[in-house]
Amino acid sequence: MAEIKPRILVVDDDAVLRSLATDILSDDYEIRQAEDGLDAWVKVQSWKPDLVITDLMMPRMHGFELCMRLKGPQGIAGIKILVSSSKPFASDKAQAMEAGADDYIMKPYAVGNLQGKVRALLSAGPAAPPPPGPENGAGRVCRAPLPPAPAKRDVLPVSVRFWGTRGSCPTGGLKTARYGGNTACTEVRIGDTPVIIDCGTGLRELGCELVREFAGRPIEGHIFVGHTHWDHIQGFPFFTPLYSPRNSFNIYSVCGAHSGLRSIFSDSMALDYFPVPLSSLASKLSFVEMTGPVDIGVAKVSFHHLNHPGPCIGFRIETQGKVITYLSDHEGFRKLGGDSDMSRRQDAEVADFARGSDLLIREAQYTEEEYASRKGWGHSTYDDAARFAAETGVKRMAIFHHDPEHTDDILDTNMEYCRGLVKNSGAAVDCFAARDGLKVDL
Ligand SMILES: [Zn+2]
Ligand SMILES: [Zn+2]
Structure with a gap:
């Protein structure tokens, strides 16, 4: 038998x-x-x-x-x-x-x-099932249906504006005034549609600007969240367009490691932390856990997993014949895990994801010296970014997610070093530092 x-x-x-x-x-x-x-x-x-x-x-x-x-x-x-x-x-x-x-x-x-x-x-015997209940995400149906894509329009102007470029923790004060101290928030503007990447503290000022600009007209926006560490979500409750019933936002990411996307945002606004719960926001909010590329009408947005603690994704936005890639909070696979066939393939996949970008928004948080004591924190160095730009042949690269310890003067020095590496590689990549308030037309 x-x-x-x-x-x-x-x-x-x-x-x-x-x-x-x-x-x-x-x-x-x-x-x-x-x-x-x-x-x-x-x-x-x-x-x-x-x-x-x-x-x-x-x-x-x-x-x-x-x-x-x-x-x-x-x-x-x-x-x-x-x-x-x-x-x-x-x-x-x-x-x-x-x-x-x-x-x-x-x-x-x-x-x-x-x-x-x-x-x-x-x-071993069968495992005990985890206790049910809202605290334990087990078995939740955490996928929201995709919202219907708005109708396609003619070719629209595309620009990128950085509202928060600091990593990890906001840095107020004069020493970081030129580059700015708000945490990660980038606006990709496609015609009248704001496509927002990450909700760090820079989101507050973007909200004020949108309220001024739209002056009572409804705002229909899309918010993509790479991961839900504080520096990428902390501006969310301070985004004033959320408080008007005229406005609607689709919020996209992947499911969290142990709860759904909506519940992570909802928990971050629990009364212990903030006086207004998510459920009281007047705007129409739809949380979408991505399972593949999404068509938001004015753009196609795809994602790729990055090497950072917990679920963390980068985005590739294809719109009006332009490509913008956003890779924040990522430590190279070979750099961290050592050289192997597997890590080489993983690094190559990330490079393929960015290839052909008109603008790459790429994190670089450390010098090589700093990295030595911060290995395994999920971030890259200027050398990593410069190599990546040369390998992928992107047209422009914005260095993003600046370390809180880096004053304006230190960042000047680091950026000069990074630009030098790119130049020496022979790549024709326009490498510059993202700073709060900077607008780039594509
Ligand atoms: Zn971060
Ligand atoms: Zn993080």
């Missing part, structure tokens, strides 16, 4: 790594593969594997959300999850475990290490 082998679903958007895991395990287990979280979610319903081995950073549905769904009310009773990720951030392991993972293995892994973890998980 044929032996019944335990079933394992291997989930990874990297075909080489899927085959590798399959080769290692197929003698002892029945293996099937899925290309990303959504593909896996569909396949587990019919095939009911005993164990899912999943990557974290994947298109359409990331690994944290897959964990939440698998262990939630619509999930599979007793299923085990092994997260296999190249992300070395300690917080990612913690968040994956909170989302429902039973164990975590770093890629690239040793063959014996994977086999040992799989054996241990499949010999």
